Amino acid sequence: QEQEATNEKKKKPNKNGKKIERDDDDEVSKVCNFPMGRIKRIFKTQSSDIGITGEAVFLVNKATDKFLEQFCEDAYECCAKDRKKSLAYKHLAAVVSEQSKYDFLSDYVPEKIKAEDALAQRELAEGGEG
Amino acid sequence: METEKVVPEAEELPKTIVRRVVKDKLHDCSPDTDISVHKDALLAFCESARIFIHYLSATANDICKESKRQTINAEDVLKAIEEIDFTEFVDPLRDSLDEFRQKNAGKRAGTSKSKEEKKKQKVEGEASKKSCGKTEKDKKNEE
Numbered sequence: 001q002e003q004e005a006t007n008e009k010k011k012k013p014n015k016n017g018k019k020i021e022r023d024d025d026d027e028v029s030k031v032c033n034f035p036m037g038r039i040k041r042i043f044k045t046q047s048s049d050i051g052i053t054g055e056a057v058f059l060v061n062k063a064t065d066k067f068l069e070q071f072c073e074d075a076y077e078c079c080a081k082d083r084k085k086s087l088a089y090k091h092l093a094a095v096v097s098e099q100s101k102y103d104f105l106s107d108y109v110p111e112k113i114k115a116e117d118a119l120a121q122r123e124l125a126e127g128g129e130g
Numbered sequence: 131m132e133t134e135k136v137v138p139e140a141e142e143l144p145k146t147i148v149r150r151v152v153k154d155k156l157h158d159c160s161p162d163t164d165i166s167v168h169k170d171a172l173l174a175f176c177e178s179a180r181i182f183i184h185y186l187s188a189t190a191n192d193i194c195k196e197s198k199r200q201t202i203n204a205e206d207v208l209k210a211i212e213e214i215d216f217t218e219f220v221d222p223l224r225d226s227l228d229e230f231r232q233k234n235a236g237k238r239a240g241t242s243k244s245k246e247e248k249k250k251q252k253v254e255g256e257a258s259k260k261s262c263g264k265t266e267k268d269k270k271n272e273e
Contacts, residue, residue, distance in 0.1 A: 033147055042141050042180060043187045050191055051201035058230050059207040059223055060186055064143075065151060066219045067182045068175060072155040076165065086166040087156065092174045101215040104185045109174050 032061045039064070074099065141180070148176045189213050 036054075039061050043052055071092070078091040093111040096102040102109075113121075149167070152175055156165045167175075187202070189210035194202045204227055211219050 033151060034143060038140070038143065039183060042143075042183050045141055046184055046188060047191050050194065052187075053201055053203045054234075055204040055227060055230065056190065056202045056207045059204055059211075059227060060183060060190075062223055062226050063186060063207070063211055063216070063219055064179050064183055066222070067216065068148065068151045068179050069155045070216075071175065071178060072152050073159060075171075076156060076159045079165065080160070085163060086168060087152075087171050088168045089170040089174055092171055092178070104214070105178050105181060108177055108181050 032058060033065045034061050036061060071095065071102070137180070143176055143179050143183075145172065145176055148172065148179060185214060186210055 036057055040052065040057050043057070043060065072087075074095045075087055075091045078094050079087050082091065084091075089109075090112065093109050096105045096109045097111055149172055152167060152172065156167070159165070186207070187210075190202050190206045193209050193213070194200075194206045208220055208223065211217070211223065
């Protein structure tokens, strides 16, 4: 009976493991970084009325990978200019504001400014308008 | 507190994978010195990648709808990548798409062969049934 109990215990994590593996196809996960299921889900949250082929999901997956690498490289250059040994948020924000191809991120990775400066700017703007 | 989790976890990219991609790239950029990544920088990378997926698929969506199709295919995505100014990705992506196709072709060939064989068997079986039917009919006609 004890042996059976231990067997059952051993089986449980296996089952969980299988569930996780199902998220990304074994074959596909070797070629791309992100789980295909996740990419498809993110796509479906935005446009559920249209279909997407497996190849297209794969390309989005790969493109996201390449985008991250590119973004990282650009941010690193900014970091190196800054003579810093750690990559900080401001380096990413600087890249986004400098290069036009990152314009789509401007609302999501804005440059941080102090609240008092922001308020002062707003007051100036309001003053200008009025 | 509710504002903290605007995006459900299922719609985020796995942080561990993003961290790995970023760390690997940083290692390529500066093999001599180890560059650390701030927590908020990593979070920004995750968010950016998620927004990139939305941006890319929305563009592909428009291209697909313009040509009045219901399913986004690989060409739509490649065109979308050009449109959003990441043209330099297109060629390497075409290469990986070819690889992906080859792998899938190998996989499908295996399954479709067995399916075809099953179909053949079915057809043969039906044919033999039909021939049986015919012979019976023929027999009746003969009678």
